[in-house]
Amino acid sequence: xxxxxxxxxxxxxxxxxxxxxxxxxxxxxxxxxxxxxxxxxxxxxxxxxxxxxxxxxxxxxxxxxxxxxxxxxxxxxxxxxxxxxxxxxxxxxxxxxxxx
Amino acid sequence: xxxxxxxxxxxxxxxxxxxxxxxxxxxxxxxxxxxxxxxxxxxxxxxxxxxxxxxxxxxxxxxxxxxxxxxxxxxxxxxxxxxxxxxxxxxxxxxxxxxxxxxxxxxxxxxxxxxxxxxxxxxxxxxxxxxxxxxxxxxxxxxxxxxxxxxxxxxxxxxxxxxxxxxxxxxxxxxxxxxxxxxxxxxxxxxxxxxxxxxxxxxxxxxxxxxxxxxxxxxxxxxxxxxxxxxxxxxxxxxxxxxxxxxxxxxxxxxxxxxxxxxxxxxxxxxxxxxxxxxxxxxxxxxxxxxxxxxxxxxxxxxxxxxxxxxxxxxxxxxxxxxxxxxxxxxxxxxxxxxxxxxxxxxxxxxxxxxxxxxxxxxxxxxxxxxxxxxxxxxxxxxxxxxxxxxxxxxxxxxxxxxxxxxxxxxxxxxxxxxxxxxxxxxxxxxxxxxxxxxxxxxxxxxxxxxxxxxxxxxxxxxxxxxxxxxxxxxxxxxxxxxxxxxxxxxxxxxxxxxxxxxxxx
Numbered sequence: 001x002x003x004x005x006x007x008x009x010x011x012x013x014x015x016x017x018x019x020x021x022x023x024x025x026x027x028x029x030x031x032x033x034x035x036x037x038x039x040x041x042x043x044x045x046x047x048x049x050x051x052x053x054x055x056x057x058x059x060x061x062x063x064x065x066x067x068x069x070x071x072x073x074x075x076x077x078x079x080x081x082x083x084x085x086x087x088x089x090x091x092x093x094x095x096x097x098x099x100x
Numbered sequence: 101x102x103x104x105x106x107x108x109x110x111x112x113x114x115x116x117x118x119x120x121x122x123x124x125x126x127x128x129x130x131x132x133x134x135x136x137x138x139x140x141x142x143x144x145x146x147x148x149x150x151x152x153x154x155x156x157x158x159x160x161x162x163x164x165x166x167x168x169x170x171x172x173x174x175x176x177x178x179x180x181x182x183x184x185x186x187x188x189x190x191x192x193x194x195x196x197x198x199x200x201x202x203x204x205x206x207x208x209x210x211x212x213x214x215x216x217x218x219x220x221x222x223x224x225x226x227x228x229x230x231x232x233x234x235x236x237x238x239x240x241x242x243x244x245x246x247x248x249x250x251x252x253x254x255x256x257x258x259x260x261x262x263x264x265x266x267x268x269x270x271x272x273x274x275x276x277x278x279x280x281x282x283x284x285x286x287x288x289x290x291x292x293x294x295x296x297x298x299x300x301x302x303x304x305x306x307x308x309x310x311x312x313x314x315x316x317x318x319x320x321x322x323x324x325x326x327x328x329x330x331x332x333x334x335x336x337x338x339x340x341x342x343x344x345x346x347x348x349x350x351x352x353x354x355x356x357x358x359x360x361x362x363x364x365x366x367x368x369x370x371x372x373x374x375x376x377x378x379x380x381x382x383x384x385x386x387x388x389x390x391x392x393x394x395x396x397x398x399x400x401x402x403x404x405x406x407x408x409x410x411x412x413x414x415x416x417x418x419x420x421x422x423x424x425x426x427x428x429x430x431x432x433x434x435x436x437x438x439x440x441x442x443x444x445x446x447x448x449x450x451x452x453x454x455x456x457x458x459x460x461x462x463x464x465x466x467x468x469x470x471x472x473x474x475x476x477x478x479x480x481x482x483x484x485x486x487x488x489x490x491x492x493x494x495x496x497x498x499x500x501x502x503x504x505x506x507x508x509x510x511x512x513x514x515x516x517x518x519x520x521x522x523x524x525x526x527x528x529x530x531x532x533x534x535x536x537x538x539x540x541x542x543x544x545x546x547x548x549x550x551x552x553x554x555x556x557x558x559x560x561x562x563x564x565x566x567x568x569x570x571x572x573x574x575x576x577x578x579x580x581x582x583x584x585x586x587x588x589x590x591x592x593x594x595x596x597x598x599x600x601x602x603x604x605x606x
Contacts, residue, residue: 014143018150 004043007035011093012082020084027093031057031083040083050091056084103183111213111409114194115183115206124171124202131166168193172204179206186211189413209411212463214471217405224398224538229386231379239378240357243365250350256315257292257349263311264289264348267303272323272339282340291352303342311346319345395531398538399465406471408464418459419452466527473530480525488521 009030011017017028031040037055044052062079087093104116132154137147141157155163172193180187191208250262257263269282283303292308310322322342326335355361362374427437441448472478496517497505508514 012143013153015145015148017143018153022150 004039004046007032007039007043008047009080021093024086025089026084026086029083029085030080033059033081035081035083037083040085044085044093048091048093050093051088052085053088054086056086058082058084103179105183105185108207111411112207112209113183113185115179115185115191115208116197117179117204117206119175119202119204121201123175124167127167127171127174128163130170131163135163135166168196171202176206180208188212188411189417209413210409212408212410212414212467214409214467215407216468216471216475217402220537224394224401226394226539227390229383229390231382231386235382236375236378239382240375244354244357244361247355247361247365248352249355250352253349253351254316255349256313257311257346259292259312260352262289262291262350262352263308263314263346264350265311265344265346267342267344269303269340269342272341282335282338287347307342311344314346316346316349319343395535398534399468399531401538402472402534403461403464403468406468408467410463410467414463415456415459418463419455422455422459422462423448423451469527469530469534472534473526476530476533478526478529478533480522480529485518485522485525488525489518492517492521 009032012028012030014028020026020028027044029040029044035043035057037057040055040057041052044050044055058081060079060082063077064074065077067073067075102118106114106116108114129151132151133147135158136144136149136154139149139154139158140146141149141153144153149157176191185208188209188211191206193204194207195205197203197205253261264287266285266287268285270280271278271282274280290308290311292312304324304326307322307324310320314320320343322344323339324342325339326337328337330336355364357371359370362368362371366374366377368374368377426440430437430440441451444451446454497508500508
């Protein structure tokens with residue numbers, strides 16, 4: 001049984017995501033693969049004390065990549081579920097400080 | 101910006117400055133940008149990570165550190181302006197007291213302050229040095245020695261003979277832990293003189309008297325006790341046995357002092373002319389010596405009467421200057437600086453301590469002179485500078501190919517050369533002025549002014565502002581500098597050329 005505390009794995013901090021939260025008011029998280037939009041909404045609202053307007057989720061595909069040192073060996077990186085959470089105007093998540 | 105000033109004893113000032121937060125924040129953001137380019141942050145291309153991410157990645161301290169440099173560079177001049185300080189050199193950040201808001205302590209060395217003594221009232225008697233007859237005689241005697249004819253003699257040595265001998269020395273009484281030998285066999289020669297006349301004999305004063313009457317291949321033991329105040333501590337009051345062997349005896353016949361002697365010893369035909377020449381040279385030499393002594397005296401008196409305040413950095417600079425000078429001179433002699441330290445058995449710190457008082461004096465003198473120049477509004481005549489620079493150029497570039505010369509003229513070295521020539525001339529001018537004041541002569545200024553106008557009529561370039569002509573910092577201006585050479589300079593150059601041609605033809 002997953003609780004709301006298990007839903008959010010980590011905030012995704014990339015160039016793209018930082019653009020999203022600065023301009024579009026959207027915050028991006030990696031979430032547990034069995035979470036659905038409702039669970040994510042609940043989790044974000046309770047944990048960060050904000051109002052969630054909309055949640056988009058997507059499954060990021062696993063990717064093959066090479067091991068850093070040897071060229072031959074390829075490694076599979078597991079996929080994950082990504083959630084883009086749009087907050088109500090005025091609400092922010094201080095994602096950099098971590099989960100409160 | 102809030103500034104508290106605190107004047108320190110060593111002519112530095114401590115500034116306690118509180119800055120506004122905003123510009124500092126700006127600096128921090130700028131710094132973060134810079135860091136972002138160097139640091140790899142996952143999820144971001146280099147240089148694209150935002151401020152917060154950077155701070156989290158590398159830590160606040162690193163950002164502040166990076167920000168500090170840029171921030172201080174920016175606010176420092178403004179700060180000095182607000183604090184109304186004229187610094188001698190770059191100040192240093194002494195302490196960071198707080199960051200919110202930023203409060204820093206700076207340590208700024210102040211511009212040297214010179215309160216001149218009453219240099220106009222300076223009066224020091226100037227005596228023209230005189231040449232004594234005995235000094236002339238000495239010179240002539242030296243010439244005679246040089247012209248002396250020697251002849252090997254088989255008779256026992258007498259007064260006036262040159263004796264070649266070998267000598268070794270041993271201690272008469274050996275205590276424990278001492279070596280018997282003072283020095284092994286050495287060869288030397290000397291002229292036997294009347295007793296007690298010459299103190300410069302080796303191995304001890306009055307040694308020649310012992311050789312009197314000895315003939316070739318004769319051996320002799322001489323006992324001598326070193327004086328109590330001998331230079332070498334180990335030899336004080338030591339009784340020594342010198343074993344001397346005469347190897348050769350030469351008769352020395354000195355030429356008579358007459359016109360004939362004058363002819364052979366010099367280019368002059370008569371003795372009178374020779375003596376007159378010696379007198380003149382001696383006079384010049386003495387005059388020069390006295391002049392520099394006199395200059396020193398005048399300047400030192402003035403320095404003593406003036407109050408000079410300068411920051412310790414200035415002293416450090418001077419010390420460094422002196423040491424690098426020394427190093428250069430040593431390298432000219434083929435001695436490594438480290439080797440020199442080894443020879444003198446001291447560390448660099450010792451040497452620095454040694455030059456410290458000298459450096460202090462030099463700083464003081466330089467400052468006082470500069471102040472005199474300022475007070476009297478002495479300036480360098482651009483014409484003279486051009487001439488001087490041209491002359492130096494001539495010397496330096498001699499022997500260089502035209503290509504090298506051109507390259508040399510473009511180098512930075514040239515501007516520093518001109519600068520040093522300028523400084524040199526300035527010093528000389530101030531010194532001459534001071535000298536004239538102390539001596540009570542008419543001031544040299546007026547003369548130069550006259551010559552200024554005279555030259556100005558000859559060449560219109562003299563009207564150029566000093567700055568323009570004085571500071572040929574850029575290579576482009578160099579040709580102008582040379583073009584301005586005075587006719588006098590050209591002649592001297594051609595003389596040098598012809599002299600060179602002569603040597604070549606030889």
